[in-house]
Amino acid sequence: MGIFGKSKKSSKKNPDVITEPVDPGWIRSARGNFLNLLSMDPEEAGLSGKGGVYLVWHGGVRPEWLYVGHSNDLAKSLHEAGNNKEIGSFEEMGGLFVSWAFVLHDYRPGVVRFLQENLPTIIPTANTYDDDTMPVPVFSPGKEPKAGGAKGAPGQPQ
Secondary structure, three states: OOOEOOOOOOOOOOOOOOOOOEOOOOOOOOOOOOEEOOOOOOOOOOOOOOOEEEEEEEOOOOOEEEEEEEEOOHHHHHHHHHHOHHHHOOHHHOOEEEEEEOEOHHHHHHHHHHHHHHOOOOOOOOOOOOOOOOOOOEOOOOOOOHHHOOOOOOOOOO
8 A cells, every 4th residue: 555545553564665756635625726724624624533644835926835744633733733823924925725635654754754855844844753764755735747637726835
């Protein structure tokens, strides 16, 4: 199995090494847009008790990636992000957007490490990973392979 799945912990001692970027399946609305962090309801989205990786950014004239993290309970983490004053301070710059992907537990730190190292997030991740954590290359939201024909999000960083 790849890096996708439910929030159950893997029984593998060493997860497979992933060297080529993969599409983790960043979640969008039914209309194909990314969700507004402050107006979406994580429980209504069915995220209570589900794990994965999430990314927050602000829109506007100069969109920027704000924060990347991983969690065993995405609903709780997205509420915390929405209530975070540092993240909230960027709302007036074009809105706050969020996407998440369901990633197996063993791969989450590597995905976060890859995104943190390759996207200039303003707020460093609070998730820790060891120096020997292997980065897991993934496409960022809106940068999925062209074959899927995915639309970009309003105010998405480039």
